[in-house]
Amino acid sequence: MAETAATNKQDTASAATASAQHSRPIDDQRRGIRLAPVLARLASDDDTPDPTGSPAAPLGALRPAVARRRLMIADAAATLVTGAIVLGVTQLLRPMDTEGLSRHVLLTAASLPAFALGAVASQMYRARANHSAASEFRNIVKTVAIGTSFLICLAFATQMKDLSRLWVGLVAVSVLAALTVARSVARRVFARLRINGRLRRRIVIVGTDSHAVRLHQLFEHDPSLGYEVVGFVGDRPNDFLFRDRVLGDFADVTSVLAAHGAIGVVISPSALPESELNSMTRCLTDAGYHVAISATLRDIDINRLRPQSIDGRSILYVEPVARTGAPVVAKRIFDVVVASTLLFLTAPVIAAAMAAIKITSRGPVLFRQTRVGVDGEEFTMLKLRTMVADAEARLDELAELNEADGPLFKIERDPRVTRVGRFLRRSSIDELPQLVAVLQGTMSMVGPRPALPREVGEWDDATRERLRVLPGLTGLWQVSGRSDASFDSYKRLDLAYVHNWSLRHDLSICVRTIAVVLRARGAR
Numbered sequence: 001m002a003e004t005a006a007t008n009k010q011d012t013a014s015a016a017t018a019s020a021q022h023s024r025p026i027d028d029q030r031r032g033i034r035l036a037p038v039l040a041r042l043a044s045d046d047d048t049p050d051p052t053g054s055p056a057a058p059l060g061a062l063r064p065a066v067a068r069r070r071l072m073i074a075d076a077a078a079t080l081v082t083g084a085i086v087l088g089v090t091q092l093l094r095p096m097d098t099e100g101l102s103r104h105v106l107l108t109a110a111s112l113p114a115f116a117l118g119a120v121a122s123q124m125y126r127a128r129a130n131h132s133a134a135s136e137f138r139n140i141v142k143t144v145a146i147g148t149s150f151l152i153c154l155a156f157a158t159q160m161k162d163l164s165r166l167w168v169g170l171v172a173v174s175v176l177a178a179l180t181v182a183r184s185v186a187r188r189v190f191a192r193l194r195i196n197g198r199l200r201r202r203i204v205i206v207g208t209d210s211h212a213v214r215l216h217q218l219f220e221h222d223p224s225l226g227y228e229v230v231g232f233v234g235d236r237p238n239d240f241l242f243r244d245r246v247l248g249d250f251a252d253v254t255s256v257l258a259a260h261g262a263i264g265v266v267i268s269p270s271a272l273p274e275s276e277l278n279s280m281t282r283c284l285t286d287a288g289y290h291v292a293i294s295a296t297l298r299d300i301d302i303n304r305l306r307p308q309s310i311d312g313r314s315i316l317y318v319e320p321v322a323r324t325g326a327p328v329v330a331k332r333i334f335d336v337v338v339a340s341t342l343l344f345l346t347a348p349v350i351a352a353a354m355a356a357i358k359i360t361s362r363g364p365v366l367f368r369q370t371r372v373g374v375d376g377e378e379f380t381m382l383k384l385r386t387m388v389a390d391a392e393a394r395l396d397e398l399a400e401l402n403e404a405d406g407p408l409f410k411i412e413r414d415p416r417v418t419r420v421g422r423f424l425r426r427s428s429i430d431e432l433p434q435l436v437a438v439l440q441g442t443m444s445m446v447g448p449r450p451a452l453p454r455e456v457g458e459w460d461d462a463t464r465e466r467l468r469v470l471p472g473l474t475g476l477w478q479v480s481g482r483s484d485a486s487f488d489s490y491k492r493l494d495l496a497y498v499h500n501w502s503l504r505h506d507l508s509i510c511v512r513t514i515a516v517v518l519r520a521r522g523a524r
Contacts, residue, residue: 082178083108090167100162111151118146140179148172194226202262207271208234230260264290301500335445339438356420363389371450374470379442382433386421428517434473446506447472448494466494474513
């Protein structure tokens with residue numbers, strides 16, 4: 001579990017991370033296009049003290065080993081309770097005699113250790129192997145596969161002829177669901193503990209260049225990552241922003257780590273010559289410290305990176321993004337199927353909303369607005385009207401109340417929004433007519449936010465890259481903060497989507513959109 005910080009201190013690794021500066025927590029970047037499994041989670045996992053000792057933990061701090069044990073107990077409880085429930089459901093659907101039921105109970109009990117061992121074998125308790133919800137889910141699938149396979153093999157070995165295939169199927173599906181839900185809850189709990197400072201790891205940044213500064217800003221701006229930067233080691237240039245936090249030279253790194261109770265380092269690769277970088281990495285890993293080497297790549301999806309070794313050198317190959325062919329056809333099929341299904345299912349909701357708009361305010365029930373689509377082509381986007389009929393005409397008089405930066409326009413308590421409109425916005429029902437544009441092919445289910453022509457007029461060349469793909473009903477920007485995000489976040493996340501698109505990524509964003517809409521987070 002990425003949040004457990006549970007790995008043996010001797011298990012060290014180097015991981016590529018992105019240097020970044022955020023204006024909001026990266027919760028949602030950890031999500032879709034992440035700033036990578038940052039540092040591959042430097043956390044330590046056992047009860048072994050740091051090689052040289054560490055200062056006393058803050059009051060209320062949760063030790064990594066304790067967190068790991070609690071997680072293991074939670075997983076075991078989820079598996080046990082699910083097994084009992086499945087037995088009950090199976091008995092209701094396909095009743096077994098007392099002897100058959102007893103054999104299934106014994107088989108369940110005998111299989112529990114296999115699920116536990118499967119979790120360990122699948123690295124469920126190693127932070128670096130669970131840096132994202134997707135990677136954690138893959139490990140859960142492996143765990144369930146191991147446990148279920150053992151269960152079936154044990155049944156054949158004991159010649160259990162009345163083994164219920166329904167029961168086996170229900171066990172596999174139910175345990176998978178239970179562990180997924182349990183880990184989702186645990187992920188949130190651990191994130192909160194890190195934000196509150198109860199589950200944090202002390203690290204030192206090696207280097208004093210601009211990249212090192214951005215690394216520091218990354219960790220400072222997002223406490224949910226769970227890292228506390230105690231300082232820097234390296235040169236002490238006069239113009240260095242954190243000159244008073246330079247704790248020593250490169251040669252002092254081991255003593256600095258020991259003195260401040262840090263568990264590892266993040267190295268800015270441009271700060272050290274190649275030979276010194278290799279020497280420091282070997283020295284620190286041999287001493288039991290964690291080492292992460294930050295890459296200068298930014299907003300490149302980690303799934304596109306392929307580590308390779310050439311003559312002893314570590315090379316990162318970047319997979320190209322599919323722009324034509326089968327993936328694009330699959331995306332279009334996905335759009336049509338999902339949009340048509342949602343239109344059919346939400347038709348009564350749309351009709352009721354239209355009636356409410358018509359009854360409570362004057363003007364048309366649909367709001368039509370020109371937006372800019374793929375390759376800069378303009379199209380008409382439909383939404384349920386949530387404002388007064390002359391909202392566009394009153395835009396200039398409200399310009400001073402704009403709370404958004406850049407070319408965006410947002411007012412938290414916009415006086416133009418009607419009473420019904422507030423509900424429609426909060427529930428995102430007002431956006432359902434955009435499904436028509438998805439069917440027409442001018443929008444996609446997932447993509448960058450459809451921009452207004454006046455916004456596009458203020459874009460620089462880099463921002464115009466987002467016009468390479470269809471705008472979306474939802475997207476990385478929307479699920480990362482929706483209207484709460486700054487223009488820089490909006491620009492960066494949309495570009496990250498464009499440069500890292502994949503159908504799997506689209507599916508992930510759709511799932512996250514459901515959670516965002518249900519919480520009504522960021523909608524205005």
